[in-house]
Every structure is written in C-alpha cells, then in structure tokens.
Amino acid sequence: MLELVGTVEASEPVLWRLAELTGHGFRFAAEASRHGSRLGQLLPLIDFVKVDLRAMPAATMLALVPRLRGTGKRLIAEKVESQAEYKTCLDLGFDYFQGFYFARPSVLTGRKLSPSQQALVELMNLVMSDVDNIDIERAIKRDMTLSINLLRIVNTPAAGLRQRIDSLSQALLVLGRRQLQRWLQIMLYAEPGTRGPGHTPLLMLASTRARLMELLAQRLRPGQRQVADIAFTVGITSLMDTLFCVPMADLAEQMGVSDEVADALLRRTGFFGELLRLAESFEQMEEGGDVLPALRELAASGDDLAELEMAAFEWSEQVVRYAL
Missing domain, CATH: 1.10.3210.10 (Hypothetical protein af1432)
Known part of the structure; x- marks a missing residue:
C-alpha cells in the first residue's frame, strides 16, 4: 500500500496516474485531515483512509467516520497512544490501528506472573x-x-x-x-x-x-x-x-x-x-x-x-x- 502525502494535489494528471496504477494492482491510502476537501476526489481511487487522532478534533472524527464507513473504504486509526483510544476507535468501526497503544503498560499493582x-x-x-x-x-x-x-x-x-x-x-x-x-x-x-x-x-x-x-x-x-x-x-x-x-x-x-x-x-x-x-x-x-x-x-x-x-x-x- 502506498500513502498519498498531504502535498499531493488531486489534479487531473495525478488522478489519471492513480487510476492507471490501481489498474495494475497498486493500492493507495490517504490521511483525511491532511487532504481535507480533496479527499472526496481521491476516494474513488484509494482503498484506505487514515485518521490521525492527534490532528483531528474528536467531534470532527465522530461525524466523519460514519460517512467514511459508508464509502466501503478500510479505515486506519493513526497515532493511537492508549488502550482507551484503541477501544474508542474499535467501537467507531476502524479496521486497523497504528500507534504504540499496545506497548503502554497497564500496570496492575500486586499482580504476579502466571x-x-x-x-x-x-x-x-x-x-x-x-x-x-x-x-x-x-x-x-x-x-x-x-x-x-x-x-x-x-x-x-x-x-x-x-x-x-x-x-x-x-x-x-x-x-x-x-x-x-x-x-x-x-x-x-x-x-x-x-x-x-x-x-x-x-x-x-x-x-x-x-x-x-x-x-x-x-x-x-x-x-x-x-x-x-x-x-x-x-x-x-x-x-x-x-x-x-x-x-x-x-x-x-x-x-x-x-x-x-x-x-x-x-x-x-x-x-x-x-x-x-x-x-x-x-x-x-x-x-x-x-x-x-x-x-x-x-x-x-x-x-x-x-x-x-x-x-x-x-x-x-x-x-x-x-x-x-
């Protein structure tokens, strides 16, 4: 999977090239907040939409995610840094998760090894x-x-x-x-x-x-x-x-x-x-x-x-x- 960075414009040559590459089996992802209004033009040509939890207000994410799910795209939650954030994104319907949430200790004092x-x-x-x-x-x-x-x-x-x-x-x-x-x-x-x-x-x-x-x-x-x-x-x-x-x-x-x-x-x-x-x-x-x-x-x-x-x-x- 190739990610389209925020500087990629949704121009006609770019869209044409994406269509050509998808025809050869390439798959693309784009980060929602970085592309903003351009995301709608890219959606038909990408398979994955990434949502950066650090860059998008919670209220915006709650409104956006259901609409994105309706497009059939696979959703990736990016910069998930805690188990609570992971659980929230899981409940919202995200498919994949990026971040170090799995490496943060949830310490239970007094717990012993099995x-x-x-x-x-x-x-x-x-x-x-x-x-x-x-x-x-x-x-x-x-x-x-x-x-x-x-x-x-x-x-x-x-x-x-x-x-x-x-x-x-x-x-x-x-x-x-x-x-x-x-x-x-x-x-x-x-x-x-x-x-x-x-x-x-x-x-x-x-x-x-x-x-x-x-x-x-x-x-x-x-x-x-x-x-x-x-x-x-x-x-x-x-x-x-x-x-x-x-x-x-x-x-x-x-x-x-x-x-x-x-x-x-x-x-x-x-x-x-x-x-x-x-x-x-x-x-x-x-x-x-x-x-x-x-x-x-x-x-x-x-x-x-x-x-x-x-x-x-x-x-x-x-x-x-x-x-x-």
Missing part, C-alpha cells in the same frame, strides 16, 4: 546457573508444551543454525546456554496464556528492539560477546512490564537481573541504558522522537543505525513467523 510464566522465568534462571545440562533437560521435559514450542522456535531461520535440532539435549549442546536463554525470553511473549490482540505486535517490537540493541553492541564493542548478550536481554526485557502488567521495578526484582541491567531498565543509565534510549527514540522517530542526542553519545551514524534496524526487523519477522 504459573506458566513463572516456570519460564525459573527455567531461564536455571539455564544461567551452574547446574548440569541433564538437569535443565529434565526441567524442560516436565512441560511437554514447553518442550515442543522450544524445539519449534530454535529451528527458526533466525537462529542461524546449519542443522536441524530434534532433541532438547541437542539444543543445549548446539545452542549453548546464552542462546537458549534468548529463545526462552522470546517465548515469554509468545506464551499461549498471554496471547491477545496486542501480543503479536508486542512480540515484534520486543524482538526487533532486542536484536537492534544486540547489533549495536556488536558494532560498538566488537569481540565482546557477553556485552551483546546483555544488550539483547535488556531489549527483550524492556517491554515485559507491558506484557505482564507488572511494574518494571517488581519485575526486575522477581527476575533477579544484575545491577547494570536494572539501571538500564529502570533509569535508562549506563551503556545499556543509552542503547535502550536509542532504540526507543528510533521507534518513535515518526512521532517526533529525536535520535541525534543518543547517536552522538554512542558515536554511531544514522546510516549505520538504519542498516542495523532493517537487519533487526528482518530477523524479528522470522522469529514471529515461527513463534506464534
């Missing part, structure tokens, strides 16, 4: 302890669903393995504990008991952020594998307060993270905190976020960041395809 989630966290702690591999394998085998899902996700192309893994013992041997830890962290987002309308994009955002931070750490601290692993952990953990509806401070305590990881998650300080701020700024760039201060602090270039972001997105897409 038994299955707690089991995954305990297994993650076990993997990083000094116990023998056979003890880890036994712990995983106690939950057949966990065993099956783990084998499925470690065989994703994103794992980069040249051989298929068919057993838990092989997974431990081939992957190593740090790699196994990362797939367990990802599985928390794909855990069956937590799935819902927001969890697919949340998994995508968390895995992309974690991979970007890992790649940045590799670029900035070459040869320091442990630093890249910690960067991934910080990224994947940074949205778990949203996933579990638990304050991040409580979550960090329950998971027993190190001081440098806690500083990054709670205060955005230290090397990993700066990486996290950079990743968050990049995600919000279309919403007016500024990545330049963080880039300067990390001595990274915008071109490097764009290249790494694309690589992280492609990796995450593979993860999501196999994880759900």
Whole structure:
C-alpha cells in the first residue's frame, strides 16, 4: 500500500496516474485531515483512509467516520497512544490501528506472573546457573508444551543454525546456554496464556528492539560477546512490564537481573541504558522522537543505525513467523 502525502494535489494528471496504477494492482491510502476537501476526489481511487487522532478534533472524527464507513473504504486509526483510544476507535468501526497503544503498560499493582510464566522465568534462571545440562533437560521435559514450542522456535531461520535440532539435549549442546536463554525470553511473549490482540505486535517490537540493541553492541564493542548478550536481554526485557502488567521495578526484582541491567531498565543509565534510549527514540522517530542526542553519545551514524534496524526487523519477522 502506498500513502498519498498531504502535498499531493488531486489534479487531473495525478488522478489519471492513480487510476492507471490501481489498474495494475497498486493500492493507495490517504490521511483525511491532511487532504481535507480533496479527499472526496481521491476516494474513488484509494482503498484506505487514515485518521490521525492527534490532528483531528474528536467531534470532527465522530461525524466523519460514519460517512467514511459508508464509502466501503478500510479505515486506519493513526497515532493511537492508549488502550482507551484503541477501544474508542474499535467501537467507531476502524479496521486497523497504528500507534504504540499496545506497548503502554497497564500496570496492575500486586499482580504476579502466571504459573506458566513463572516456570519460564525459573527455567531461564536455571539455564544461567551452574547446574548440569541433564538437569535443565529434565526441567524442560516436565512441560511437554514447553518442550515442543522450544524445539519449534530454535529451528527458526533466525537462529542461524546449519542443522536441524530434534532433541532438547541437542539444543543445549548446539545452542549453548546464552542462546537458549534468548529463545526462552522470546517465548515469554509468545506464551499461549498471554496471547491477545496486542501480543503479536508486542512480540515484534520486543524482538526487533532486542536484536537492534544486540547489533549495536556488536558494532560498538566488537569481540565482546557477553556485552551483546546483555544488550539483547535488556531489549527483550524492556517491554515485559507491558506484557505482564507488572511494574518494571517488581519485575526486575522477581527476575533477579544484575545491577547494570536494572539501571538500564529502570533509569535508562549506563551503556545499556543509552542503547535502550536509542532504540526507543528510533521507534518513535515518526512521532517526533529525536535520535541525534543518543547517536552522538554512542558515536554511531544514522546510516549505520538504519542498516542495523532493517537487519533487526528482518530477523524479528522470522522469529514471529515461527513463534506464534
């Protein structure tokens, strides 16, 4: 789908070109408030109408949306920043939603992890302890669903393995504990008991952020594998307060993270905190976020960041395809 920006005039040559392209299978979208009175001329040639919640008064939107629905166009709510806005737009009849509403934590004080989630966290702690591999394998085998899902996700192309893994013992041997830890962290987002309308994009955002931070750490601290692993952990953990509806401070305590990881998650300080701020700024760039201060602090270039972001997105897409 191609979006017609607000500067596109509904002139005769433009309308003719749109008609030609739609005949070749192209589909177009236009944002309602930016096109104003020109939207009526564009409607016959577009499939999607976007409504920017930040640019359109609520009263105008309430009057406009029913009319747009009558045209048969698919409606996209843009810049949806809270669950309340998402619910309002859903009730109005919007078809699609853009924004970070799914990544905002709805914190329920005192809420604990579910038994299955707690089991995954305990297994993650076990993997990083000094116990023998056979003890880890036994712990995983106690939950057949966990065993099956783990084998499925470690065989994703994103794992980069040249051989298929068919057993838990092989997974431990081939992957190593740090790699196994990362797939367990990802599985928390794909855990069956937590799935819902927001969890697919949340998994995508968390895995992309974690991979970007890992790649940045590799670029900035070459040869320091442990630093890249910690960067991934910080990224994947940074949205778990949203996933579990638990304050991040409580979550960090329950998971027993190190001081440098806690500083990054709670205060955005230290090397990993700066990486996290950079990743968050990049995600919000279309919403007016500024990545330049963080880039300067990390001595990274915008071109490097764009290249790494694309690589992280492609990796995450593979993860999501196999994880759900």
